[in-house]
Amino acid sequence: MTARRKLIAGNWKMNGLSAQLGEVSAIAQLAAGRSDIDVALYLPATLIAPAAPLAGTVLIGGQDCHQEEAGAFTGNVSAAMLVEAGARGTLVGHSERRAYQQESNTDVAAKAARAHAHSLAVILCVGETLETREQGDEAAHAWVVEQLRASLPEGASPDWLTIAYEPVWAIGTGKVATPPQVAAMHAALRTALVEALGEDAGNVMRILYGGSVSGDNAADILHTANVDGALVGGASLTAAKFAPIVDAA
Secondary structure, eight states, X not given: OOOOOEEEEEEOOSOOXXXXXXXXXXXXXXXXXXXXXXXXXXXXXXXXXXXXGGOTTSEEEESOOOSSSSSSOTTOOOHHHHHHHTXXXXXXXXXXXXXXXXXXXXXXXXXXXXXXXXXXXXXXXXXXXXXXXXXXXXXXXXXXXXXXXXXXXXXXXXXXXXXXXXXXXXXXXXXXOOHHHHHHHHHHHHHHHHHHHOHHHHHHSOEEEESSOOTTTHHHHHTSTTOOEEEESGGGSSHHHHHHHHHHO
């Protein structure tokens, strides 16, 4: 099996004001001197610039970027804007954006490509709804694998792209996919990556798990086959809750 360095990434979503910047500093202290794993925080756009100087080895990223270079897209943030603010990466295709902003797989692939054109590292999110999951494992695997294939940007490479599997039914609900469920889905995604990118790139690309990850369940999740880290929501908002997950990696 190809060794892949673990990545623990926090997604603050629409949370965080300047008063919370101390948590960025505290998380940077958690990551300091850790040569065994990578740590990242995906922050609201308003916090990227003040957070970047505090982050140390922690990668600071945006939560989305627009697929166009610039233009009449009120309220959106471009890849160039993220870079200027101090970001080194971005999320694309998070289920909340797919659902609430009706982003298509084509949109997600274009966003990933635009981010890469500005040298941003990208985490591309995929995952199934509860309705699809209840149709059975085979249906869930087929749905998520097709979503991955349709969302992969041209030139996808493990040098800059990471995949995050986030079952929609487990995000912010307290429900967590069982280790066997996670292992089976990640194995399906690994097979799809090898088919799409070839043996070398497909086996090196990291696949994270996201969905109500906490200090209580992190060890079980992170030591499941083909799980190369975690995309953490609420538990990433404070260093105290994030620390056990970093340690579990």
